[in-house]
Amino acid sequence: MPETNSGILEIKNVNKSFGGLLAVNHVNLSVKKGELHALIGPNGAGKTTLLNLINGILHVSGGNILFNGQEITNLSPHRISHIGIARTLQITSLFPGLTVHENVWTAAQSRKKFFNPFLPARRWRDVQEKTEAMLELTGLKEKASLICSELSYGDQRILEMGIALSTEPKLLLLDEPTAGLNSQESMALVKKMRTMLSGQTIILVEHDMGVVMELADTISVLHYGSIIAEGPPAKIKENEEVKKVYLGTEDA
Amino acid sequence: MISNISIALMNGIVWGLIMALIALGLNLIFGLLHVINMAHGALYMLGAVAAWYLIELTGSFWIALIIAPLFVGIVGIMIERGLIRTIEDKPIITIICTFGIMLVIQELVLMIFGGAPRRIDSPITQRFPIFELQYPAMRIMIAFISIILMSGLWIFLKKTKYGLWMRAVVQDREMAVGLGIPVTKVYMWTFAVGSALAAFSGVLAAPIVSVEFMMGREVLIMAFIIVIVGGMGNLAGSVVAAVLISLIQGVGSIFVSPSMAMVFSLAILIIVLLVRPQGLFGE
Amino acid sequence: MSSWKEKPFGFTLIFGLVILGLVILPFFTELYYQTFLTELFVWILFAISFDLIFGYTGLLSFGQALFFGIGGYTITILTRKYGLGTEPGLLLCILIPMVFAWFVGYFSVKLTGIHFVIITIIFAIIANIIGDTWTSLTGGKDGLTFSPRPFRLGFFQINLMDIKGNYYFVLAVVALCYLILRRIVQSPLGKIFVSIRENEERARLIGYHVQRYKLIAFIIAGGLSGLAGGLYSLTLKYAGAGYLHWSVSGHAVVYTIVGGMGTLIGPVVGTGIILSLEHYLVNFLQATDLVVGIVLVVMVLLAPKGIVGLIQSRRKKGKASA
Numbered sequence: 001m002p003e004t005n006s007g008i009l010e011i012k013n014v015n016k017s018f019g020g021l022l023a024v025n026h027v028n029l030s031v032k033k034g035e036l037h038a039l040i041g042p043n044g045a046g047k048t049t050l051l052n053l054i055n056g057i058l059h060v061s062g063g064n065i066l067f068n069g070q071e072i073t074n075l076s077p078h079r080i081s082h083i084g085i086a087r088t089l090q091i092t093s094l095f096p097g098l099t100v101h102e103n104v105w106t107a108a109q110s111r112k113k114f115f116n117p118f119l120p121a122r123r124w125r126d127v128q129e130k131t132e133a134m135l136e137l138t139g140l141k142e143k144a145s146l147i148c149s150e151l152s153y154g155d156q157r158i159l160e161m162g163i164a165l166s167t168e169p170k171l172l173l174l175d176e177p178t179a180g181l182n183s184q185e186s187m188a189l190v191k192k193m194r195t196m197l198s199g200q201t202i203i204l205v206e207h208d209m210g211v212v213m214e215l216a217d218t219i220s221v222l223h224y225g226s227i228i229a230e231g232p233p234a235k236i237k238e239n240e241e242v243k244k245v246y247l248g249t250e251d252a
Numbered sequence: 253m254i255s256n257i258s259i260a261l262m263n264g265i266v267w268g269l270i271m272a273l274i275a276l277g278l279n280l281i282f283g284l285l286h287v288i289n290m291a292h293g294a295l296y297m298l299g300a301v302a303a304w305y306l307i308e309l310t311g312s313f314w315i316a317l318i319i320a321p322l323f324v325g326i327v328g329i330m331i332e333r334g335l336i337r338t339i340e341d342k343p344i345i346t347i348i349c350t351f352g353i354m355l356v357i358q359e360l361v362l363m364i365f366g367g368a369p370r371r372i373d374s375p376i377t378q379r380f381p382i383f384e385l386q387y388p389a390m391r392i393m394i395a396f397i398s399i400i401l402m403s404g405l406w407i408f409l410k411k412t413k414y415g416l417w418m419r420a421v422v423q424d425r426e427m428a429v430g431l432g433i434p435v436t437k438v439y440m441w442t443f444a445v446g447s448a449l450a451a452f453s454g455v456l457a458a459p460i461v462s463v464e465f466m467m468g469r470e471v472l473i474m475a476f477i478i479v480i481v482g483g484m485g486n487l488a489g490s491v492v493a494a495v496l497i498s499l500i501q502g503v504g505s506i507f508v509s510p511s512m513a514m515v516f517s518l519a520i521l522i523i524v525l526l527v528r529p530q531g532l533f534g535e
Numbered sequence: 536m537s538s539w540k541e542k543p544f545g546f547t548l549i550f551g552l553v554i555l556g557l558v559i560l561p562f563f564t565e566l567y568y569q570t571f572l573t574e575l576f577v578w579i580l581f582a583i584s585f586d587l588i589f590g591y592t593g594l595l596s597f598g599q600a601l602f603f604g605i606g607g608y609t610i611t612i613l614t615r616k617y618g619l620g621t622e623p624g625l626l627l628c629i630l631i632p633m634v635f636a637w638f639v640g641y642f643s644v645k646l647t648g649i650h651f652v653i654i655t656i657i658f659a660i661i662a663n664i665i666g667d668t669w670t671s672l673t674g675g676k677d678g679l680t681f682s683p684r685p686f687r688l689g690f691f692q693i694n695l696m697d698i699k700g701n702y703y704f705v706l707a708v709v710a711l712c713y714l715i716l717r718r719i720v721q722s723p724l725g726k727i728f729v730s731i732r733e734n735e736e737r738a739r740l741i742g743y744h745v746q747r748y749k750l751i752a753f754i755i756a757g758g759l760s761g762l763a764g765g766l767y768s769l770t771l772k773y774a775g776a777g778y779l780h781w782s783v784s785g786h787a788v789v790y791t792i793v794g795g796m797g798t799l800i801g802p803v804v805g806t807g808i809i810l811s812l813e814h815y816l817v818n819f820l821q822a823t824d825l826v827v828g829i830v831l832v833v834m835v836l837l838a839p840k841g842i843v844g845l846i847q848s849r850r851k852k853g854k855a856s857a
Contacts, residue, residue: 055740081742093740095733106730110742115724118715124723167741288649335832343649344595348792349835351785355828362822469782473660476653511664518661525654526642 006069008033008201009054009085009171014063015225016049023049025225026063031171036202038212041222042245047205048090050222051173054203055080055087067171081110086169088160090176090205094148100159101144105131107166130166137196138162154185158192165196172202178211190214213237221245255385256506262382264502266391268495269398270457274471275478275490276405277449283422283485284442285340290350291331292450293472294357297465299324299451300458301365304372313375313459317397321451328447332440340439354468361465369464394456401452402491405445409487414441422485477521483531492533550714557706561699569702570770575810576709577767578786582794582802583716584759585787590796591720592752593732597784598639598655601662602632602757604779606764608666608673611774615681621695621769622686625708628765629758636757637750644749647735659781666776678775681768695769705766712759717799719755728752732797789831795841804842 007030016024024046031037039047052058054065056077065073072083081087095103108130109121122128135141138158143151148159157177164172177193178186190211206212212219212233219236221229229239236242278292289295299320306316331353339345376393379386409415417438420428429435454468461467478497482489497517504513524532561569581603588594606628613619613627639658646654666673673679683695686704694700719725727748730738739745768774777783787802794805809830813823820826838845 076744077739078742078744081740087740089736089740093734093737095730095737097733098729102726102729106726106738107741109723109726112723115722115727117719117722117724119723120718120721121723121726122721127723163737163741288652335836338836344652345835345839347595347649347652348788349832351788352828352831352835355785355824356832359822359825359828363820363825367821473656476656480653509668511668515661515664518657518664522642522654522657525650525657526645529646529650 007031008068009203010064010066011050011054012064012066014050014053014060014065016046016053016058017061022225024053027222027225027227029220029227029230031201031203032218033201034199035217036197036200036204036215038204038206038216038219039222040206040209040212040219045222046225047222048175049225051087051175051203051205055085055173081167084168084170085173086164086167086171087173088157088164088175088177090179092153092156092160094156094160094163096147096149098148099145100140100148100151101131101135103148103159104134104138104140104162104166107163108134110167134162134166137165139192154181154189157181157189158196161193161196165200170201172197172200174202174204174206176205176207178206178208186211257503258382259385259387260502260506261499262387262391264499265495266395267460267502268498269395269402270453270460271471271474271478271498272491272494273398273401273456274450274453275475275482275494276402276487277446277453278475279479279482279484279487279490280418280442280449281446282479283487284418285439286343287336287340287346287350288343289446290347290472291353291357292350292446292475293468293470294354295324295328295447295450295468296454296457296471297361297463297468298327298357299454300372300463300467301361301454301465302451303455303458304365304370304463307372313372317452317455320455321448324451324454325444325448328443329440331447332443337436337439354472358465358468365465367465369462371462372458374459390459394460397456398452401449405449408445414438418442477517480521480529481524481532483533486531486533489531489533493531550710554706554710558703561702566698569698571810571814573698573702573705573770574767575806576705577763577770578790578810579803579806580709580712580766581760581763582787582790582806583713583799584756584763585784586791586796586799586802587716587720587728587759588752588756589788590791590798590801591725591732592728592749593735594644594749594753595652595788596643596655596753596756597652597781597788598643598659599756599760599787600779600781600783601639601659602636602760603764603767603783604662604666604774604776605632605635606761607768607774607778608679608764609761610683610765611679611681611768612672614683615679620687621684622688625762625765625769629762632761632764633754633758636754636761640750640753640757644746644753655784656781659779659784663776663779663781666779673774673776676776678773678777680773682772683769701770705770708762708766712762713799713803716759720799724748724751729797789827791841792839793830793834793841795843795845795847798841798843801841801843808842 009031011027011029014024014027015022027050039050041047049058053060056075056079059074064071067083067085070083072080095106105127109124109127135144140155140159140162143155148156151159161177178189181189186208193215204215216233219231219233220227221236221242223245228245229236229242274292274296278289281287281289302320302323303316306319307313335353336346336349339349374388374390376390378389380389380392409419417433420431420433421435421438425435478490478494481497482493501513501517504516581599585599588596609628609631610624613624639655643651643654667675686693686695693704695704727738727743730743731745731748735745764778790805790809791802792805793809794803795801809827812826816823816826834841
């Protein structure tokens with residue numbers, strides 16, 4: 001795994017309050033290029049809020065976020081996307097009435113600079129090739145002409161990752177990809193993720209400890225908006241405080 | 253000039269109270285069902301037209317005042333049960349559907365009632381002296397009736413089982429379902445009460461304006477303005493906004509033309525929509 | 536192997552045949568029907584421009600009447616007061632409403648859902664009141680009449696005072712606009728519009744500046760609605776504040792819903808059916824909108840994808856069982 005001294009994403013002293021309630025409390029976090037950095041913590045610990053602050057769905061109440069050394073604090077989501085951060089949501093977010101192919105296509109063409117209103121979309125060969133490659137990678141090629149709401153839930157989660165990947169991100173934010181899947185489906189998804197996402201820099205929010213322990217290079221534990229522990233999976237497993245606030249309260 | 257202004261103020265308050273009734277109905281339906289009822293102005297008109305027939309039949313304005321809203325309330329139940337219940341979770345589709353219902357009601361009235369405007373005579377013809385001017389006592393009566401109806405609505409929402417249920421559904425629909433509140437029934441009654449309020453408004457307005465099949469079109473817009481300025485889902489806000497806006501329009505019309513006064517209040521509405529979409533009195 | 540399997544040849548053939556049919560039709564029909572069809576073409580343009588903003592981009596705008604009305608006033612006032620020719624006049628029928636659409640849209644696209652619907656109604660009402668009261672410019676309640684000048688393109692000339700000339704002219708403009716709109720919705724830009732309709736948040740997350748693209752759709756739709764208004768005035772030789780009333784936008788809503796939104800061909804079918812129905816009913820029913828209202832309610836409840844949607848799903852079923 002390539003190691004550099006400073007992270008690709010630097011979160012510095014960021015906090016977020018909702019009407020006096022601190023959901024994210026002076027968080028510092030550094031994500032290195034190429035690593036899969038898992039964020040865990042009990043419900044309401046501020047994991048999703050933190051992701052929302054990174055990609056501009058929410059504005060920070062204080063602090064800075066740097067990406068490749070560039071200030072990206074409070075930029076709007078579409079600009080964050082072009083800077084190179086992609087996102088999947090906890091509740092699957094696709095274009096429900098479009099086919100799988102159209103879903104991927106829409107994301108694949110998003111890196112273009114000019115959207116010619118008089119050119120038939122299908123003439124964009126490069127976008128077409130990119131779309132086909134992504135369908136291949138996600139294994140959804142056979143199902144490309146299905147309306148995406150007809151897909152199984154697991155396939156929908158994979159498609160959403162495919163959409164995120166089609167924007168050619170340098171950092172991928174995944175919000176509970178296994179939410180709503182049974183353990184068998186979860187395992188299949190993790191297997192898929194290993195091939196699809198190799199080499200990507202990822203922040204993964206996840207409840208399923210098995211998934212986290214298997215995939216993560218680094219784990220940060222959030223509790224009441226603060227990071228209480230950070231380190232490789234083996235170390236986090238041993239951490240007494242983490243056991244107390246998190247592992248002990250969950251059925252993991 | 254003073255007397256002009258005081259008449260305008262009086263008229264503003266009376267008209268504001270009438271508009272508060274229709275706006276309350278619109279807002280109640282929105283707050284519970286999240287349905288923007290484009291047919292609401294047509295229900296107001298239907299109330300006035302029903303009242304005209306009832307007065308022809310019985311000769312009594314007061315009987316009409318009770319029966320017409322009852323009738324429109326039943327129409328409301330039919331609309332909710334028969335038509336919009338299946339699409340209540342799709343706000344844009346309900347707007348289109350209720351727009352169609354508006355057309356149907358208007359055109360049915362046009363066929364039966366005809367296109368010509370008709371008048372309803374005021375049952376009270378006495379006048380009331382204010383500042384050396386004679387103000388129609390009927391208008392003061394209308395204001396009183398409006399206030400009584402609003403108090404009735406308030407008591408209904410605070411003290412009765414249905415009122416409690418309605419407020420619970422507004423607060424948290426899923427929780428209400430969990431608590432065993434019959435939500436679909438609550439929706440039906442909300443639509444009935446909301447429609448009846450529009451009809452009350454129409455009957456009370458009838459002695460002041462003339463009754464015709466298009467009379468609800470402009471009033472619908474007025475009701476929208478009130479509900480947005482007062483805050484969607486905020487009933488007290490609607491009452492305050494209704495009186496405030498019609499006072500401003502009434503007094504404003506002395507100095508500029510009524511249409512300019514209208515443009516002015518519409519411009520205010522756009523600003524409210526952009527700056528405080530939750531309404532002036534929301535939190 | 537996947538992707539959009541289109542049969543451009545099939546479309547060209549059908550489109551060509553329909554246009555050919557409409558071109559030879561005036562030789563077999565009375566002037567009365569030609570006037571009816573001319574108006575039908577205008578409403579088709581109005582409906583397909585509405586379909587771009589509603590059916591494709593997902594924004595229910597009741598403000599299209601504003602641009603329709605301004606388009607009507609533009610050609611009328613410019614011809615009447617300044618003696619401007621029809622060619623620059625019609626161009627301005629697109630450009631001036633576009634400027635208004637830019638202004639109205641700038642504020643409106645900041646809002647979503649029902650708030651968007653209401654703000655577009657409000658803008659149309661303001662325009663309607665101004666049109667009604669600014670008598671020196673608009674003729675107030677009476678409106679304005681005028682005599683359009685002939686349309687010239689090189690040696691080619693069409694007399695718009697002649698019903699047949701007017702028919703061909705409107706047919707040509709509307710057919711051209713249909714082709715342009717069809718191009719737009721199939722272009723990469725059109726794909727962005729559809730993505731906004733399907734899921735605004737997802738569109739934003741993959742990097743589209745949603746408000747900007749909504750505004751672009753609004754401006755294009757506004758310009759074409761304005762052109763529809765201009766053609767309507769050319770046909771009736773009249774413009775009035777009634778065109779600006781927000782309920783005029785309701786026509787486009789009805790045609791689009793009945794025919795099938797987000798399909799372009801749907802609004803064409805819807806306009807044809809509803810106007811023919813009205814045309815037929817008017818002989819024995821004063822309240823033709825009654826039937827329109829009933830059709831609208833029934834379609835919304837039973838077939839929200841419209842007639843074209845019904846045909847498509849039937850075809851799909853047929854394929855699946857085959």
